[in-house]
Amino acid sequence: MEQIVLDIKKALGGNDDFFIKRDYLLKKEVLLLGLSTLVDMTKTKTILQKQSEGLISQGKTSESIFILMGELFEDDTKKAITSVLEGKLIIYIEHTKKFIIYEPVPKGLNRSIEVPSNESVIQGPSNSFTEDIDTNIGLLRKQLTSNKLLVHSFTTGKNQKTKISLLFINGLVDKELVENINSLIEKNKSMDISNLQSMSKMLGFSSWDTVSKFNTTELPFHASQFLKKGRVVILVDQLPFALILPNLLWDMFIVESDRNFPFPIMITISCLRVIGALIALISPGMYVALVAVNPEALQIELALSVAQSREGVPYPALVEVIIMLVVLELILEASIRLPKSVGPTITMVGGIILGQAVVEAKLVSNLLIIILAATTIANSTLVGAQSSLSIRSFKYINVILSSLFGVLGLVVGLVFISSYLASLTTFGKSYLYLNIGRKEQ
């Protein structure tokens, strides 16, 4: 065997799914190299034979046929190894030191395109992204048929090769933004990307930001609308969602598929989400402030009934709220972890605990249950998993400040959160911008 084949064998030979098969193609001796777990060999061979026969019948020489079949390389071991790992078939022509990287029939390792599992759509296109990056780009291209849609692809990672694609609409997007992202990806090409944390490290974001720099969506329709607004979409292989850069505050309140409703209805729905965010932030803190520090702010009848509902509760309002909020967060987290068949049990148990038992045992007040329910429901109205998580965590600032300073603490907490949101920027684009795209000329 020749040197180059020995080298490849040395690098990959430890794998049981790596194969080297001797074969004849166009009356020449060739070696076929690949991974049997990624390449469907039977089908590939049939197609290979058919293709070469077809080309022979047109009277081509074997040399030119090889060039027509795939990319021809000479003496590039590294390239050959990466290609094998990416699921390509290497056709090595013996005694020539040349090899072809051939696109084989892949094993069916991808699931089909389904409806989204984490985002629900009312009256809108509901194809969702899958793990395969090429399928995802295809989905986007289908949504957005335009010659201005550009795709830049990179292969990153030292130990783990990952394909990343950058999509944007030329002419609508801020060029500086694209250049920034491009150069950062080029610069940090050796980083292994498998999740959003490593992705944000690659793009140089602080890892201590509570609000995600990426807006994520599972829906090609949403991604395409963001592209039209001048955003940049990043697709990472094996991540079944698109990353939209930059993430803006108003994305939390506005969904593209709302545009299928009449305009006034759309505005009302968006307002509802804003109210939802405010209630989720304010109501637990407000409860603590009004019960523990500033009961005189309430009308006397209300203050009395609040006091009555807390009768027999042995600890301060802060402890009460924190206990119940933690239980609530636990239920939320548990219902994500549990398999779908066991999930309803948690809902039932949680419902009983939160609804009845805990009040009857005089551990928390009736009113708090209402507050908690309002908070959780309000929090769920927000769009996007990333944003609603950050709002979910911000409310604790308000709870703690309210327990110290009453309603003043609540307001200062809001000021603090506002200033934090105001100080966030992504590549010089503020989190509070309504829209970052350039006007179409």
Next chain:
Amino acid sequence: MVRSLHVMIMYVLCHLGLIFFMFPADIIASTEQGHWFPILIGIIVHFVCLLTYMKGLSFFPKKDILSIFSKSKKRVTFLFFAPVLLYLIMAIIITVRAYAEIVTLVFLSHTPLWTIILLLLSVSAYISSKGIEAILRTAFLLFILFFPILLFVLIMSFQNVDWRYAIPFDTDLGFISKPAYFESYFAFAGGFLFLGFVQPFFSYERKYVILSAIFLIPFFLFSVYIPILTLGQATASKAFLPFVLIVDSINIDWLMFDRVTMFFLLSLIAFIILYLSLLMWKAIRIINYYIPKSRPSYLLFGLSVAIFFVCFWIPDWKDVENILFMNSFLRSYVIIVVPLSIYYIGRRLKRKDTNETI
């Protein structure tokens, strides 16, 4: 970058935070009748200063007032900026101390004063550490969140008004000699300086700032006249914070809250925190200009700690009023000297330029 809207909102919020507390009491204390006249004089002074200042600044596009003086020696410019810096720091001290006192009076009677001072200072220091862009954007968010509440309470405060208290209209110039009248300028003086600091970061159109100043006129008038129209001059002059007292007396049946004051005050305090952060940012800009090597965040931390101890050290309201009065001299410097000198230097530079081109 043009940020007229943000500058406009910032300008409005800063003044709103200041108007409703000391200003009505000062005006009511300075004259017996015809309160519109001292307010009007104040507004005219405000406009003249603002226009002179902005006209002066317009000779130097993309420059802040620190870099306007960059050609002259640093020691000389220090003489010019030291009073401004002192004014800013004193304004922070007065504002923090006074508002902490108001907060304890109105709704946190059991909370120690120093914790409130600490809270106000730390949040405003945090905001100012994020830079002017973040301050202005925060202003935008706070405007959306709190301005509707403020407007609602303001409209509701007309509930018990008796318009006959507005007469007599005639007035005299007696208020000029009263110290309280000069203290009332605290509501004007602090806000407009920032227009001279933001220009390297972004620009604004002058007409929008003037629009926001016009927008503020009714607030100046209402803040004084609502207490007078409700209580009459004789009673209103006895009140420590007349407007807060009026808001406290509002009764709205359908609202679940008994004390609307709380919401009114709290939204103003949100604006005050913003104002404080702006003052801190300006102070740090000046200090950093003279000590360029130090990091702004350290300076900010040092300044906040120092201010905290000074505030802690001021024992009661009488001393706050004393400082407010002592501050009057610095205030007149900021109101009169700073705009005029910027205007003068700008004019001279322009004349020089035109001479050279000829």
